[in-house]
Amino acid sequence: MPKSVTEAEVISQRQLAQNVYMLTVCAPKIAYEAEPGMFVMLRIADGAMLLRRPLGIADVDLGKGTISIIYRQIGGGTKKLTALTSGDCVNTLGPLGSSFTLKAVRPLIIGGGLGLAPLLYYAKCVEQSDVLMGGRTASEMFWTSLFKPYVKNLYVTTDDGTMGEQGFAIDMLPQILTKNSYDCLIACGPPTMMQLAAKIAKDNDLPCQVSLERRMACGLGACLSCSVDMADGRQKKVCQDGPVFWAQEVWA
Amino acid sequence: MPKSVTEAEVISQRQLAQNVYMLTVCAPKIAYEAEPGMFVMLRIADGAMLLRRPLGIADVDLGKGTISIIYRQIGGGTKKLTALTSGDCVNTLGPLGSSFTLKAVRPLIIGGGLGLAPLLYYAKCVEQSDVLMGGRTASEMFWTSLFKPYVKNLYVTTDDGTMGEQGFAIDMLPQILTKNSYDCLIACGPPTMMQLAAKIAKDNDLPCQVSLERRMACGLGACLSCSVDMADGRQKKVCQDGPVFWAQEVWA
Amino acid sequence: MNKDNSLCVKIADLTLNTPVLAASGTFGYGEEFADFVDFAKLGGVTVKGTTLKPRRGNKGVRVAETPAGMLNSIGLQNPGAEYFIENILPRIKKLPTNIIVNISASAADEYGELAKILDVDGVDALEVNVSCPNVKDGGIVFGTDPKALFSVTEAVKKNTKKPVIVKLSPNVTDIKITAKAAEDAGADALSLINTLIGMDIDIETRQPILGNVTGGLSGAAVLPVALYMVHEAYKTVKIPIIGMGGITKAEDAAKFFIAGARAVAVGTANFSDPGVTMKIVVGLQKYLRERNLASIGELTGTLAVPKEGM
């Protein structure tokens, strides 16, 4: 997968919810190579911050040669990203990392928080997926309208019950698995959610993929910042061997 | 002279010539206290650069509470200043330093390059001044129209003769001094020009003030970055005791 | 004085209204910042490095900007201790804050002599600069050689009743050794770090940017090094530590307290924002309040090192 680095022109930036933004940039080379699950690394404010920030690819428009990311303003770097407006350029490196399997015919997607970002592009790439998503409260669930065009069934939980079922997404998982038959579980979200999802998948004899996060410096597999221990003791790099792993590789 | 630091709103920024800009910001407290010859220190790009940049006060509008500076884009800091547009804020510290004498009744102003910036405000503050200005070429002499409203006679030299007399401003000085009678010489520009002006002033028994430049860190007289040796061996601070000095203090 | 007492700390016999000091060489004699600070909210003003005789400092360019930092080679320009006592101290001792005099000399007995001269009313403490990288005889050898450091500290202690703070150089292989030497010699407190030695070059003229060739690196760039050394010193000595190096905001200061500082000093950041010390004071009060900590002392040395750590 040839990687490249480009000064990508910002096509649009729009706020989706409090502190959550969708940024679309023109980066044809990256758009052509991107597979769902991969990520890019953006240079912040033209190098004002030393390290690039890793962000999942949430959408690709092949025709226009654009990629979109959805991010939460959480610290200094993402704060600076919010200042970008169309016409600005943002130095973009990618596509990086591994991707979700496209061999699944009927996957169930489970995601929480910003973990839903790369899952969105995955949902777009597969024919018949369902999605189970969790969030704190209704106002954070702009995700539903983003996923609706691409998925068959959409299950929603919120911590406060203001939308969908009250509770955690993971609590609904066993029940959904009995309702439909899936051939794969694709998870991205908080680590505990993914680990529990993996466990439930295993109990149900379902293959499961998860997408991990680590602090990264290079994104290219060169610096070993993002090392992660596999179940068998081997060490892998989240930026190169991941971020997408088979759950049983990660947790025995 | 109470100094203050404010987030000054940019009123306007306009390009005067290649790489030369005039920036007007709203800073009433500084405007009220500013005397001609004083300077401000601007924080660059909200602290992206550690040290503030010292810039002479080129104009004050008391009514509007604004000050203007005229600067040349010469390095990284001034480059970033050019990005400011109206509505932006720039952290401004001032007014700093000493000022030109307002006791002169008929001063001759002599300036070169960006040294003309603080002289502009001086010209505005005195009743009957003449100005002798030097520059490389006609396109750099936007200064003439800036000074015209405030001065009686305007003498211009350019290195290439494209405007006014060909040669250095300093070459014309003796001749101008014989033409009119002045009670003070006020100089700001390249060090050699100032030193020669001071010599000629001395030869003509004219008091002379010069404005010096040094690298500065604090601008408040605290760090001793801007130390300068006086003719008598004492050490002074350009930021606090200067930038304006009597020439005979500086050169015996 | 602010009624909130949460920031009050003691360094030896010195009571600081707040644990935020101004670092030597960056704050003049305090007065220069009168328009920007409320001295009652400042723990103290550490005045510019003072020597026995007046000094002219270094020639040429004295400061250069570097990424997130700066180099200085002021070279201890100062009017000498006598002039200070006669002409400056009478004014600044009226400020409602502590006056700490930073002293430099080129021999142990000269340090002693300086201490004696400065053992006057109005001087609240001495900070022994054994680490100025900018003058040949500026004490850098005292700052890196534990034996010399010991004798300098001893000489100062013998000649003053004031609290003695020894300021350590970061340009050493092991800060624990110099920290210990100062403590053993009777220092009442340590302050660290002074500047790291660095240089910059003009690639057009191929000359050093600084007139003195090398200079001292300070500012945010050095914070990680300073924080590490403060923590090392904290693990080594029992006397209080004044932490400094790259502090620009309350969050930075909080890190130094957690690493083991009893107070902090702010240097270079005063140049970017002359009122920064006041913002740090307010920020620290807020930090304590939000975490239900009654006093800043509760923060000092609370670094929670996971078991596997060093």
Added chain:
Amino acid sequence: MNKDNSLCVKIADLTLNTPVLAASGTFGYGEEFADFVDFAKLGGVTVKGTTLKPRRGNKGVRVAETPAGMLNSIGLQNPGAEYFIENILPRIKKLPTNIIVNISASAADEYGELAKILDVDGVDALEVNVSCPNVKDGGIVFGTDPKALFSVTEAVKKNTKKPVIVKLSPNVTDIKITAKAAEDAGADALSLINTLIGMDIDIETRQPILGNVTGGLSGAAVLPVALYMVHEAYKTVKIPIIGMGGITKAEDAAKFFIAGARAVAVGTANFSDPGVTMKIVVGLQKYLRERNLASIGELTGTLAVPKEGM
């Protein structure tokens, strides 16, 4: 290869097409940057610190961003020398650039053993890392103790025919002493600086940010320190010096040459811009051309120190 030969330099028996190397630990085994660099324009790839046995590196968070710099505590994770020779070297030795293996060990004879194992075809030089601050036995003691450094260098020299580059730690009181020790022990070249020791703290949890508590500071923030140390080393030894620390652009590299470097290495900057080494190469060619310099060698050590300077 670019026809412009102005950048060709020799470090001992090693010919570098350009004097721009990739620094150890920041460039993997080179391959990772294949999409971004033309290896023929790179002086060499210094591979990740390699040890006798495989190492897992440190637990927890391994990198943190700092003002104009970063801390890392990777901790020498690597598959061990044997695995490297069998599985990685065969691939990367085909790259049209020099392969320099950075080695670490915890005893002089272990360094010797490593050197012997790596004395194979495809390895163009050894860089002896006596200064990794991130592992307890990572050689930092060899990097600060001149005697230990001498014996490590000697042990490596005895066991290899390859050029031996000794990489110095900046965490010392006097770099001249370690530089001299390495030269005396037969080092063919020096490289400096490795990272400065630093730390960062999370003020919410009051824990160190890095899993290993402390880490190594690199990036633009440290450039002034690196430049100073390279210049000090240059004044002290006759063997060639590879300068590094905070280089992000050709202008930075030029400063190192002027200070005395024969070649430079780029580390942290590769993270901000994976093609930065190529830009530096082009920038240096331009710099030479504009000043009518026939070769980069003409720049090395040309610092013009005004007479009054140190």
